[in-house]
Amino acid sequence: MTYHNPPTTPRKSATFDDYTLSEIRRAAQTGIYDIRGAGAKRKLPHFDDLLFLGASMSRYPLEGYRERCSTAVTLGTRYAKKPIELKTPITIAGMSFGALSGNAKEALGRGATLAGTSTTTGDGGMTPEERGHSEKLVYQYLPSRYGMNPDDLRRADAIELVVGQGAKPGGGGMLLGQKISDRVAEMRTLPKGIDQRSSCRHPDWTGPDDLEIKILELREITDWEKPIYIKVGGARPYYDVALAVKAGADVVVVDGMQGGTAATQEVFIEHVGQPTLACIRPAVQALQDLGMHRKVQLIVSGGIRNGADVAKALALGADAVAVGTAALVALGDNDPALEDEYRKLGTTAGAYDDWHEGRDPAGITTQNPELAQRLDPVRAGRRLANYLKVMTLELQTIARAAGHNHVHNLEPEDLCALTLEAAAMARVPLAGTSWIPGQGNF
Amino acid sequence: MRSIDLAKTPLRELNQGLHALKDGTNETEWEVLNPRGQHAIAAGVDAPVNVNIRGAVGYYCAGMNKQATVVVHGSSGPGTAENMMSGQVIVKGDASQYAGATGRGGMLVIEGNASSRCGISMKGIDIIVRGNIGHMSAFMAQTGNLVVLGDAGDALGDSIYEAKLYVRGSVKSLGADCIEKEMRPEHHEALSALLKKAGVDGVKTSEFKRYGSSRKLYNFNIDNADAY
Ligand SMILES: Cc1cc2nc3c(=O)[nH]c(=O)nc-3n(C[C@H](O)[C@H](O)[C@H](O)COP(=O)(O)O)c2cc1C
Numbered sequence: 067m068t069y070h071n072p073p074t075t076p077r078k079s080a081t082f083d084d085y086t087l088s089e090i091r092r093a094a095q096t097g098i099y100d101i102r103g104a105g106a107k108r109k110l111p112h113f114d115d116l117l118f119l120g121a122s123m124s125r126y127p128l129e130g131y132r133e134r135c136s137t138a139v140t141l142g143t144r145y146a147k148k149p150i151e152l153k154t155p156i157t158i159a160g161m162s163f164g165a166l167s168g169n170a171k172e173a174l175g176r177g178a179t180l181a182g183t184s185t186t187t188g189d190g191g192m193t194p195e196e197r198g199h200s201e202k203l204v205y206q207y208l209p210s211r212y213g214m215n216p217d218d219l220r221r222a223d224a225i226e227l228v229v230g231q232g233a234k235p236g237g238g239g240m241l242l243g244q245k246i247s248d249r250v251a252e253m254r255t256l257p258k259g260i261d262q263r264s265s266c267r268h269p270d271w272t273g274p275d276d277l278e279i280k281i282l283e284l285r286e287i288t289d290w291e292k293p294i295y296i297k298v299g300g301a302r303p304y305y306d307v308a309l310a311v312k313a314g315a316d317v318v319v320v321d322g323m324q325g326g327t328a329a330t331q332e333v334f335i336e337h338v339g340q341p342t343l344a345c346i347r348p349a350v351q352a353l354q355d356l357g358m359h360r361k362v363q364l365i366v367s368g369g370i371r372n373g374a375d376v377a378k379a380l381a382l383g384a385d386a387v388a389v390g391t392a393a394l395v396a397l398g399d400n401d402p403a404l405e406d407e408y409r410k411l412g413t414t415a416g417a418y419d420d421w422h423e424g425r426d427p428a429g430i431t432t433q434n435p436e437l438a439q440r441l442d443p444v445r446a447g448r449r450l451a452n453y454l455k456v457m458t459l460e461l462q463t464i465a466r467a468a469g470h471n472h473v474h475n476l477e478p479e480d481l482c483a484l485t486l487e488a489a490a491m492a493r494v495p496l497a498g499t500s501w502i503p504g505q506g507n508f
Numbered sequence: 509m510r511s512i513d514l515a516k517t518p519l520r521e522l523n524q525g526l527h528a529l530k531d532g533t534n535e536t537e538w539e540v541l542n543p544r545g546q547h548a549i550a551a552g553v554d555a556p557v558n559v560n561i562r563g564a565v566g567y568y569c570a571g572m573n574k575q576a577t578v579v580v581h582g583s584s585g586p587g588t589a590e591n592m593m594s595g596q597v598i599v600k601g602d603a604s605q606y607a608g609a610t611g612r613g614g615m616l617v618i619e620g621n622a623s624s625r626c627g628i629s630m631k632g633i634d635i636i637v638r639g640n641i642g643h644m645s646a647f648m649a650q651t652g653n654l655v656v657l658g659d660a661g662d663a664l665g666d667s668i669y670e671a672k673l674y675v676r677g678s679v680k681s682l683g684a685d686c687i688e689k690e691m692r693p694e695h696h697e698a699l700s701a702l703l704k705k706a707g708v709d710g711v712k713t714s715e716f717k718r719y720g721s722s723r724k725l726y727n728f729n730i731d732n733a734d735a736y
Contacts, residue, residue, distance in 0.1 A: 098728060210629070211591060211610040211629060211631075214591055214610065214612075215572070215591070215593060215612065216552050216554065216572040216574065216591075216593065219572070243727055255612075255631040255632060255650045255651055256650060256669060257669065257670060257726065259727075260669075260726040260727060261726065261727050261728050265629065265648060269590075269606060269609045269610055269625070269628040269629045269647075269648075270568075270586065270587040270590050270605075270606040270609040270610070270628070271586075271587070276567070276586070279547045279548070279566070279567045279568065280567075280568070280587075282547055282548055283547065283548040283551050283567065283568040283571050283587075283590075286519070286520070286523045286548040286551045286552060287548075287551050287552030287571065287572055288552070289523075289524060289527060290520075
């Protein structure tokens, strides 16, 4: 007592912070690891650590609203007879029916269609509503193969062969019992109410040589019409992209560790995979080394939030991006207007991530009919379209300011970095210097 | 009868021709010569036709088959009839890994042996193997029937859901959550129908044992963590 007189301020540990302590208590009480939705929540080097330089003496800008700055992108030009043409390079990422309600899937299709872009199915198959409301629908080919069939394969506009996801490179899907409704169970051919852990590896191929044959089979079944994407989590982007090209991909999707998920172990989300920012240059480098940059298109995802993020991803060499979490927020996820209900669930708007529990007050990550019908797919679709259009305008604003008449003309030379980490990862100079850490001898 | 010689005709032409067939076509008899281990032969057919393949095939023969009867007069590579929807696929020789993987319907008959992971993730297909099957067969099998007249390798039915496994010979070991189950009258009946459909006679259903899920791992419980 005498040692603390006068008293010192109670001090909490930076190592054992409140969250860490609560997690130890939670684990001790329940005996199960924490499962949650959304992506990595820790602070990571990200697009915010980059800035555009803008036009100046050596480059002239384009007039906003008057001089054209195209955002059109074509995906799947390598082998597919019918490549996908999009009005904007911002696509909707694959999110499963099962993880999301039927209304949410419909809203994603409506929003994407209004904005002239594509949306994607997910682990659990294609629903007629989703196909019906999506002008351009990418059909995922996943390890679980839930609902997989040749008719949907042929109904799709492109096929995305999922090898991994940024939130959990090396992990399979999870859908807990609460969300396995009759319809979800039937689509997945599983008993109702079980905790469903889908496989992490494909059942009928193992390495890139087998994958090449698998892709041949999918092309044969669809008569070489559909673009075939390969999606990988941000693990070893240089080699993963090179091997995807070798296996015959038309498009490669690289999803960094901030990428969202419907349900994954917290330890996986926060500790496996590389940040999105760190994945892009190695991925682009692989394409360039193979002479395939712009021939095999690169889609980047994981933490894309606004037009500036899109512009930065494109400047680093991506052809397009995909959004998951942000699209759900546009539909109404984590809306402060629902604060009372989030409180009842022991959380707060902006932090709600128990998407696996199926109790989403916004009616998005649920299979409960009463909650699901809260989401009006027409209105929510409109909101998503607005959001996608705003991002596209922001992207154009930046591209014009940098003097480009097509968003694909954005380049690393348009950028500088605010931190050493971001400079090294994005391979652009630290602001105010010509120093790119890791390039050359230092 | 249409006869396609893959030594002279590209695979693409064969498959495109098969895909162009509509219900009610009279071009119902097809023969494929010199397959020479090519992959994805007769993949994605959706018409009630007979395809006889004279020789050995590579990966994914008759993949996603619907309605057709495809007979391989030889052995087949990995992923034979993967994700089959309906119809029948018959392999006169042996089949490599993942035969009938994720199959959703129809019947796959393997007259020789099947390698590892036969019936992996099966979702409704019926698979009949006259010989033996390799390790990890029926891994995560969801529904459908796997009938084996010979022996099964290690870890049969690991993490199985509701598929039914009937094995006449020995089982080297069972995988997590897979147990032997009683053969009740309805199982004798179902098995008898499967054997008949596959053209197998001279074996009694009483010679088989049935295996399936003990359903202990359906919902997560920390005390089961050692089982994985
Ligand atoms: C609710 C939800 C469900 C998802 N389901 C799938 C899926 O079925 N298949 C898949 O490949 N990725 C799935 N993902 C990951 C997304 O496709 C995408 O990689 C990720 O959301 C991108 O990162 P972002 O959320 O930061 O935009 C899902 C993501 C979310 C948020």
